[in-house]
Amino acid sequence: MKTLLQINASLFAKGGQSTRLADQFVAAWRANNPGATVIVRDLAIDAVPHLTAERFGAFLARPEERDATQQAVAKYSDTLIDELQRADVIVFGLPMYNFGVPSTLKAYFDHVARAGITFRYTATGPVGLLIGKKAYVFATRGGLYAGTPLDTQTAFVRDFLKFLGIADVEFVYAEGLAVSGERKDAALREAQSAIARLLPPALPIAA
Numbered sequence: 001m002k003t004l005l006q007i008n009a010s011l012f013a014k015g016g017q018s019t020r021l022a023d024q025f026v027a028a029w030r031a032n033n034p035g036a037t038v039i040v041r042d043l044a045i046d047a048v049p050h051l052t053a054e055r056f057g058a059f060l061a062r063p064e065e066r067d068a069t070q071q072a073v074a075k076y077s078d079t080l081i082d083e084l085q086r087a088d089v090i091v092f093g094l095p096m097y098n099f100g101v102p103s104t105l106k107a108y109f110d111h112v113a114r115a116g117i118t119f120r121y122t123a124t125g126p127v128g129l130l131i132g133k134k135a136y137v138f139a140t141r142g143g144l145y146a147g148t149p150l151d152t153q154t155a156f157v158r159d160f161l162k163f164l165g166i167a168d169v170e171f172v173y174a175e176g177l178a179v180s181g182e183r184k185d186a187a188l189r190e191a192q193s194a195i196a197r198l199l200p201p202a203l204p205i206a207a
C-alpha cells in the first residue's frame with residue numbers, strides 16, 4: 001500500500017494558498033489510491049526548531065554516546081526522516097517568502113539532511129539515500145518569477161531534494177497572486193488544471 005507525505009510550509013497553515021493546492025492534489029491522489037496512507041506535517045502547527053550547534057552535535061554524536069538531550073534531538077530528527085523514508089510520494093505546499101523558502105521549511109530540511117541516513121559521502125561526491133520517490137511541489141508567489149533568474153527558490157528545492165536522492169520532482173506554480181484579483185483567480189485555476197492533468201480522475205464520469 002502506498003504512502004504519501006504532505007509537507008505544508010505556509011505560515012497560514014490550512015488557509016495558505018499553497019496548502020489549498022497541495023490539499024487538492026492530495027484529495028485527488030487519495031481517490032486514485034484508495035486505502036493508501038497519508039501523513040500530513042504542517043510546519044506552521046508543528047514548527048521544527050532552528051538547527052543549533054547543540055542540535056547538530058546530537059546528530060554527529062555516536063548513538064551510544066548521546067546524552068538524554070541529544071537522544072531526544074536525534075529521535076525527533078529520526079521521526080521526520082522515517083516519514084520521508086516511508087513515503088512513495090512527497091507533496092510540498094511551498095509559498096515564496098522574501099525570495100526564498102519559508103524559514104520553517106529550511107529548518108525542516110536542516111533536520112532531515114543526515115550523513116549516513118539520508119545521504120552519504122563517497123569518493124565521487126555525495127549520494128542521496130531516499131530513492132524511488134516522486135515529489136510534487138505546489139509553489140505560490142505574489143509576483144512572477146518562474147523561469148527567470150530571480151527564481152532561486154526552485155533551484156534550491158530541486159537541488160536539495162536531489163541531494164537526498166529525490167530526483168523526480170514536479171513543480172506546479174501559482175504566480176502573480178498579489179498582482180490583481182483577476183490574475184490570482186486565473187493563476188489558481190491554471191494550477192488546478194495542472195493538478196487535474198497530473199492526476200486524472202480515478203473513475204470515468206458517467207455520460
Ligand SMILES: Cc1cc2nc3c(=O)[nH]c(=O)nc-3n(C[C@H](O)[C@H](O)[C@H](O)COP(=O)(O)O)c2cc1C
Nearest residue numbers: 010016017018019095096097098099140141142143
Ligand atoms: C512574509 C511574506 C513574504 C512574502 N514574500 C514574497 C516574495 O518575496 N515574493 C513574492 O512573489 N511573494 C511574496 N509573498 C507573497 C506570497 O508568496 C503569496 O501570498 C503566497 O500566496 C503565499 O503562499 P501561502 O498563501 O501558501 O502562504 C510574501 C508573503 C508573505 C506573507
